[in-house]
Amino acid sequence: MRISSLTGLRGIAAVSVLLYHIPHNPTFAAYAMPLFSRAYLAVDLFFILSGFVISLGYHDRVMGRPGWASYADFLINRIARVWPLHLIVTLVFAARILLNVSGNQAITLDAPNVISNLLMVQSWGWGTEPIAGNSWSVSTEVAAYLAYPLIALLAFSRIAWLQGAAAVVALALVAGLGHGSSGPLDVNDSDSVLTLVRCLAGFSIGVLAYRIADQRWCKRLIDRPGAFVAICALIGVALWLPNKRDILVVCLMPALVLSCFYNGPAARAVMSNPVSFHLGLISYSIYLWHPLVRDVVARAMNVAHGHGITGMDGLFILAMLVATWLLCWASYALVEVRGHRLIKWLQKNGFRRETRRATA
Template identity: 85%
Template structure:
């Protein structure tokens, strides 16, 4: 089940992360945009969205028919969605490091790093590093997938309120750790379990949001004329406030997800339009590929400066955005969709072999 406003919201979040990351390369430092200075929180929105959307699509399948078969099928479906692109991006980034394509070779390609990245467990707190930098969050989401039955079991029990308090408390602990790079919640270090806890907390909030989505009081509060605009305004004000307000912003995000789920006219206009929806479809590719495109274009621009070609930096930024879009569109069609089909085909083939074997016993 796909709700277009939720897909568009994912696209807006991915582009926000892209624009936030542009000035992280010193060559593009002049293109920092204050409005995106806290867009690292879009990653927390991804975690919340993931918990909500996975519950929307899989809760009945996993929790309605609990058992090993439904759990394995759920995990295979999730890995079919995320692993093929993660594998290709990781291999490309390994080539980038070996060939020093972008002029930045910061990660050792030793056995622990390579194996943990191929298995998507690189950011679970034992010190291995993500080869493709943004893949740290995808790695932590894999842990959330593994724990989904437990998270959902608590979220749909009388102890849901405890889970909500615990999730907020975990985010508060992450924010208070002092490990955030651009802000209190911007914790993604490889040698701390707080990175993983950041994901699990956000994911849990998303599952809890799904639990209350169809409650009468929740709809009365959010699914009303002006509800989407009011939620966006509250988040905008929270982002504008000075000081350490990351936790407040993240606590408002479940309401944004719910307002998109209700799919009112304003949410559809902002998130279901062709541009937002298209960006949502390719958002996973945008999220993983854009640092490589940025760094390659930055190196080309630096080489151009060395040859006396100046005054065209803005054009290089535009070229980077267009190249990112084209690459990610192709990546979605050729890697994400085909990779998903391949994994599902392998699953069906393995199941047929198992059925034949059982029939002959």
């Protein structure tokens, strides 16, 4: 099941992360945009969205028919969705490191890093580093997939309120320990479990949001005219508050997700239009590929400056955005879609062979 406004929301979040990361390369430091200075919180929105959307698509299948068969099918579906692109991006980023394409060789390609990245467990707190920088969050989501039955079991139990409180406390702990880079929750350390805690907390909040989506009180509060605009306004105010109150912003995100789920006119206008929806479809590719495109274009711009070619920085920025879009569009069609189909085909045909053997 695909809710168009939720897809568009993912696209807006991915572009926000892209615009947030552009000035992280020193070449583009002058292009920092205050509007996106806290877009690292879009990653927390991704975690919440994942918990919600996965529950929307898989809760009844996994929890309605509990057992190893349904759990394995769920995990294969999730790995088919995320692993093919993760593998290709990791290999390309490894080649970048080996060839020094972008002038950045910060990650050591030793056995622990390579193996943990191929298995998508690189950011589980044992000191290995993501070869493709943004893949740390994808790695932590794999842990959330593995833990989904337990998370969903708690979310649909009588102690769901305790789970919600624990998730908020966990996020407050992550924010309060002082490991954030651009802000309290901007924590992606490779040598601690804080990134894993950050993901599991956000993912749990998303599952809890799915639980209350059909509640009358929730619909009366959020599924009404003006609610989407009001929620966006509240998030905007929270983002501009002093002292970077990240927890407040994250606590408002489930309401935004629910508003998009209800798919009212305002949400559809902003999130379901062709541009937002298209960006949502390629959002995973945008999230993983954009740092590489940024760094390659930055190096090209530095070379141009070294040869006395100046005054064209805006064209380099435009070229970077267009190249990112074209690459991610192709990546979605050729890697994400086809990789998912291939793994599902292998699963289906492998099951058929096992069935023939069992009946032979």
